[in-house]
Amino acid sequence: MRRVIRVGAAFSAATIAALVLLVAAPAYAHNYLVDSTPTEGETLTVMPDEFSVTTNDTLLDLAGDGGGFAIQILDSNGGYYGDGCVSIRDESLSTMAALGDAGDYRMLWQLVSADGHTISDEINFTWQPDADQVLSEAMDAPPACGGGSLEESTPPTASEAPEGSDTDTSESGVNVDAETAVVVGGAIALVLIAGVAIFLISVKRKNES
Ligand SMILES: [Cu+2]
Incomplete structure (x- = not known):
């Protein structure tokens, strides 16, 4: 009887751990870029209706005020264009801007992923x-x-951050490790809780019999 309970406990714990990992893992993925206007390296000859980035998942504008969202358009001299307003629609972030003289430009974008990460x-x-x-x-x-x-x-920004770390590095490196730790830690905690619960149930049954 005892052996059966132990095997059952181990099986339940393993099942719970597997379920936690399956459910939690997708929720911890950052959004990633799937499209933009303009695209990287593109040459524009006509002003686009809007400058935009589109990701694979919804954007998280929790407060509804666009906090954490921005698009900046700069020329090679560091001059800015547009009115600084952004609109957030499902998976897309966009802004309107009229560009200046011909030349090289940059579009800086920042958004909050569905998982809450910027x-x-x-x-x-x-x-x-x-x-x-x-x-x-x-x-x-x-x-x-x-x-x-x-x-x-x-x-x-990169210039203000310590040791000039850029966002890509911290996002793909440090945060992913932290996310993995959270998922694994949560799974271990649940396994322990399940183990204790099953132990208590088995003790209770033993006392009753
Ligand atoms: Cu994330």
């Missing part, structure tokens, strides 16, 4: 406006949508 990166593109394009002037500072300061809600 991810960011940049897309490099070239602007070769055709004769019909109306060009705009660069701004010295990041534009603030609706009068708020974009810089206040923006986490440290």
Whole structure:
């Protein structure tokens, strides 16, 4: 009888651990980029209706105020374009901007993944406006949508972060390790809880019989 209970306990614990890992693992994945306007290395000749990034999963705008979301468009001299406002729709983040003189540009984007993690990166593109394009002037500072300061809600950039670590490294390295630790730790905790519960039940049964 006792042996049967022990085998049952071990089996239950293993099953629970496996279920926890299966359920928890997908929830801890970052969103990743599946499309953008412009795409990396693209040459634009006509102003796009909007500049955007699209990920594989929904974006997490928990407070509904766009906190943690931003798109900045810069020319090679560090001048900014657009009004700094972003719109968040399902898997996409977008902004409207009129570019300036022809040249190399960067689109910096930052968003909050479905798993609550902030991810960011940049897309490099070239602007070769055709004769019909109306060009705009660069701004010295990041534009603030609706009068708020974009810089206040923006986490440290590479230049402010200690030891110049970039976002990609910390996201794919440190955070993934932390996520794995959380998943494994949770599984171990559940196995222990299940083991204790089954032990208590078996003691109770033994006393009753
Ligand atoms: Cu994540």
